[in-house]
């Protein structure tokens with residue numbers, strides 16, 4: 126486990142400390158604390174309404190918690206507006222896909238490069254020299270993401286014309302374009318078919334391994350969660366029920382009880398056929 | 404790569420950024436430009452006058468389209484910002500003796516500052532509430548135009564000279580045509596470049612999905628204000644050009660009605676489409692002229708029409724806008740896209 130030594134600053138990339146968030150007296154989050162290690166895949170599970178998305182909204186600066194704090198790379202995010210958090214290296218996707226519908230795939234991805242670009246009204250308006258060169262350079266980065274996500278065939282398409290599965294994928298791409306150190310994905314597999322789910326799991330693993338990106342996931346597909354996560358946290362009615370390795374979580378009596386109120390395991394076999402591969 | 408499909412292949416991303424890509428589109432634009440710049444040779448004074456009004460409207464409509472069409476912030480104060488540009492330019496040139504070509508950008512900048520101030524409510528308000536806030540801007544500026552007589556000469560109107568530069572005066576419709584056309588083309592090019600680069604994507608992102616935009620690092624306050632400032636900058640330029648063309652301006656020229664006419668322009672032309680601003684401006688300037696000519700021709704047989712003209716004009720205007728909202732909500736720009744793709748595939752399209 127982690128102790129409070131200086132070296133931990135590097136190991137723990139995200140630290141949520143005693144976050145409480147309530148909407149008109151209803152606690153969406155109650156004293157939630159968790160620590161996400163650098164380079165890991167950390168999953169949050171829990172029934173609908175447990176407060177998972179609310180936690181993401183607190184981390185990304187959309188909700189302000191009544192109590193507690195969020196530290197990212199040692200910096201306090203709690204009082205920062207959302208647009209100042211992205212440049213620190215934090216990107217996210219949404220449970221309900223929230224793409225820019227009037228833009229093409231390429232434009233959505235280029236918007237993901239916003240914080241890495243400089244052009245303003247003047248240089249953009251002239252589109253000469255530096256601005257042109259910048260546009261070209263970032264276009265190349267975007268094309269790499271297009272290759273990675275295997276969406277070459279739709280690059281010129283407008284989002285409004287895309288099927289749901291591809292939108293989910295594009296939203297992942299837009300977050301990736303930001304080159305985050307920490308990527309929050311809110312139910313990236315929800316509503317996807319078997320094949321799309323497998324693709325998404327592969328992308329997530331690749332992002333984690335090749336880009337060394339830390340991932341914080343919300344996911345309902347237990348097979349996937351247990352398969353790919355280093356750590357799992359369980360939220361229930363806004364409270365953190367348990368956190369630990371997938372193995373420990375599956376055996377955790379409180380978790381089993383909360384999920385079923387029975388002894389039977391609620392967790393299906395993992396994709397690889399093994400429940401405890403991590 | 405042994406097999407190649409026939410078609411339009413690009414070998415670099417740079418090639419994709421060229422505005423007019425195919426041989427034919429370049430040929431068309433070249434012919435268009437030649438036709439445009441030789442227009443004074445074959446158009447009469449009246450036609451050139453209409454063209455000048457169109458050019459000025461194009462500049463103003465581009466500005467409003469950036470704000471309303473691309474950034475999704477409604478404004479009912481565009482007419483007032485035109486007025487700010489017009490009076491600023493008139494005051495600078497007539498009272499302070501500033502050369503026109505210095506006063507013109509200054510008028511734009513002064514209008515931009517006003518836009519910035521009156522855009523501040525957009526940080527909190529949206530939709531109808533923002534519309535009301537910008538309506539307040541319209542009325543406040545109208546009030547000032549009437550009452551700050553030291554600058555505007557109030558309801559009596561302010562006389563303005565034709566622009567001149569180094570002894571050359573743009574005092575005929577022909578000369579003004581070159582000035583307006585060049586500036587309208589320049590404004591179109593700059594606006595087009597803005598919307599296809601970083602600031603334009605930020606505008607569209609704020610319109611389409613403000614929460615995602617913010618999470619991706621777009622500062623919504625900054626870009627909304629930028630859109631207000633740029634929009635009123637172009638309004639200011641259009642206002643200045645207008646003032647120096649009609650040579651007498653009164654507060655009545657910059658009323659709420661003008662704001663609504665500009666909104667109608669971008670709705671009819673196409674919101675969020677550069678070319679929509681052009682189509683809309685052409686349409687809205689031509690429509691009353693066409694109606695006037697038509698009623699003039701008919702008045703021989705039906706004298707009563709002349710008396711009815713004012714009423715007919717308003718009615719037809721309203722009907723046309725409603726028809727567009729119902730049948731062509733994406734505006735003339737959308738028709739244009741359809742027509743272009745039709746000809747691309749011709750004769751296989753049917």
Ligand SMILES: Nc1ncnc2c1ncn2[C@@H]1O[C@H](COP(=O)(O)OP(=O)(O)O)[C@@H](O)[C@H]1O
Nearest residue numbers: 148152153171172173174175176177178179180
């Ligand atoms: N903006 C909001 N206003 C009021 N209540 C909210 C808001 N956002 C979330 N909640 C409430 O907080 C609780 C947790 O919701 P959420 O975080 O979306 O859960 P989950 O993502 O785990 O399904 C729910 O009871 C929900 O109704």
Ligand SMILES: [Mg+2]
Nearest residue numbers: 177178179220
């Ligand atoms: Mg949720």
